[in-house]
Amino acid sequence: MIYAEVDGSMILTDDGWREVKLGRVFGSADIAQGKAKERGQGIEKSCYAAHLGGHQVFCQRMAALIEPYRPLDDRLIFLSDGARWIEKWITKTYPNATQILDFYHAVSHLSAFSEDVFADKLQRQLWVEEQKTLLLEAKLETLIAAIRKVRRNRSKTLKQKARTLIGYYLENRTRMAYDHYLEKGYYIGSGAIESAHRTVVHRR
Structure with a gap:
């Protein structure tokens, strides 16, 4: 399989804060195997594309990195933060990609x-671990119910944050079949592109 990760990173420039689009x-x-694979560690070799500006140039640079791997068929897997422009570009340019x-x-x-939600650190960690399990099992409706449960009798601000989080998951639900991805042996992220931000962008 061929993996392409796309994300953005904010950097301070003479014109203020701007987003650097980064791909790997x-x-x-x-990819390393075992636990390192799940954490996104042990990527031994990869190519990068970065651009400070519009997405058109960045997409061209990403396409150039992917080109040597053709024919792609259904081997291409994109991982992203769910940004709409990324989804549209992938759907149009690589319709067979996962x-x-x-x-x-x-x-x-x-x-x-x-x-x-939780002031207590241990309680917070336990709750997050429970929800991570639901994510990995692709039990989105159960996860949403858990989010709605903890927002009850809370401030308007927290309720709005809960709605935003639920909306984020619902918008990306077709890209969250983690149980299926893991069953097929796919890499699901959690580190490689964030490491690239530190290596390629922030250290320059």
Whole structure:
């Protein structure tokens, strides 16, 4: 399988904060096995594309990285943060590709929400771990019910954050069949592109 990860990173420029679009392409043979694979560690070889500006140029650069792997057939797997422009580009340019919401992003949104819900660190960690299990089992309706449960009798601000989180998951539900992806041996993210942000962008 061929994996392509796409994400954005904010950097401070002379014109203020701007987003650097970053991509990483690697093959399944370049991924470490076992627990390291699940954490997104041990990517031994990969190619990068980065662009500070519009997505057209960035998409061209990503396409150039993917081109050597043709014929692609159904071997191409995209992992992203769920941004709509990424989805549209992939659907148009690579209609046979599998699109996955990077598990790192699915969990990070959940973790951020939990910090507003639970003051106790241990309680927060336990709740997040329970919801991560639901994510991995693709039990989205159960996860949404859990989010709605903890928002009851809370502030309007927290209820709005809960609605935003639920909306994020519902918008990306077709890219969250993690049980199916893991059964097929697919890499589901959680680290590679974030590591690339630190390596390619922030250290330059």
